[in-house]
Amino acid sequence: MTLHPQAQAFVDTLAETDSPTWEELGVEKAREVFETFEEMCGEGPDLARVEDHTMPCGVQIRLYCDRSETVPVTMFFHGGGWVLGNLRTHDALCRRLAKASGCAVVAVDYRLSPEHPFPIPVQDCYRATEYVVEHAARLGVDATRLAVTGDSAGGHLAASVAIKARDEAAFPIALQVLMYPVIEPNFDTASYRQYADGFGLTRDSMKWFWRQFLGGKPAAREAVPCRAESHANLPPALIITAQYDVLRDEGDQYADQLRDAGVDVTHRQQQGMLHAFLHFAGIFDTGMEVGHQVAVEIGERLRA
Template sequence: MPLHPQAQAFADMVAQQDSAGWEDQRPEEARIAFAGMTERFGDAPDLARVEDHDAGDGVRIRVYGHDADSPSAAVVFFHGGGWVLGNLESHDAVCRRLAAFSKCTVVAVDYRLAPENPFPGPVDDCYAALKHIVDHCDALSIDPNRIAVAGDSAGANLAIAVAMKARDEDGPTLQFQLLLYPVIEPKFETQTYVQFAQGYGLTRATMQYFWQQYLGAAPGESPASKMPLAVPSKAISLAGLPPTHVVTAEYDVLRDEGESFARLLSDDGVPTTLRRYDGMLHGFIHFAGLFDTGVLATEDVATILRKKLH
């Protein structure tokens, strides 16, 4: 379908600003700009409990909880931003909405960013945070038998890596994973990468930059580009990963790889569902304050989480 009018208005606004791409800014400058953009378009509902905790080794977590008489299901959320941008604040509204709609406790992880901390640093931080959450489930009022991982964009890539480590290292048992327009692999010649290379928010040049910062070198030159924890499609098998729901956006360079990964999961016996939101851009759930479909999609995935975890 055509680009949704709200998405078109957003794309036009970005184009009119004529601002430098993320790849044209120093990381510290880009982080400030990203924070300002997410604050401007956020919409954060109030919750009964929002608490920050130290998960060790400089990693913070933020717990979005509810008044409850018993431990609740939990969604451990890893934010997007190309492994270079984002923090607890940038995705605060996303996590609040997800917690409010799903009635789960959402725990956001503030992992260290590239290029200062390239792969495997963010993966290690996220997995350590998951283990910390499970080890402290009583204090956090979380049921350790009802935990999912989730993330948007690069955060979805980290969610997959965490699920792989949990599977391979006899770690915490995960009941589900939610992948919102996931980053899967540094291949930039898919149909959607070519079709939506420019003019639709997330560009091919930006993704090439993000991958290089994360891997520590251009993908073709980095040994990490062959490692499944960085590039999930390189895994010999995806069997044993938790049931998965994948969300993609029609006008997104990442659409093809996200949908291809959903097929790989299904082929390896992982119960997998896929939902493409037509007319939408990358990040539409993040910017639900601008996109009505972003709110509807959050409600959709929250319903799935309730069914899988409650």
């Protein structure tokens, strides 16, 4: 399928403006620019509860819920290459997920790289999930019906938390939702070659993000979800990839890898779409529509 007209308009604008890349901007300036994308993220609905909490380790979490009764909960780990993003940048997406799913959403303001390289972002997301499980009654959520969700680098974190929770037999996770996830630092897949430049997220930017996340060191097996010793007995997975995305093939391949290990996998490749189309639902109607469908499915799966 050709690019969706809205995606084509987006890449045309990128070509016309010739803006600096993330790696050209550098860490601090890139973070400032990323926070200016609020209009692209679309609107988030008002909710009955939006609460900020600080864990004993200092990491902040934000709880979104629109129900008065105790409801299932999904952890949300934001994208941004482990370098960019915070609670504000993904606020609208989290609000939409909470509203349409009928579940609580807990977003995690994990510490960013390069100041805090691997394994710190994974540890922060794991500890936040552990915290929600341990304090479920106080937070008003049912952590026996728990999902982990993330977009892009957040998808990597969700997959990593699912693996770590299984390995440590810590708490049951009912579902992992990986939205165009980062899976491995292999920059020679067909999608990396096809969409290396000119389609939003570039191959060079992903190389830069991985360098920040790994602190310039080789990737440890634990940093790469597809290199886990086993993928058996992981939670059921809902994996969304985008056709015109450098990350497409690694997400598609991870879906196959999980399925081959006996995991229940629902995988959808969104045709005509670019990376981050769910986050930037303010400019991609498909992002709003698919985001709603994903949220509804999360609610249905956690209540099954």
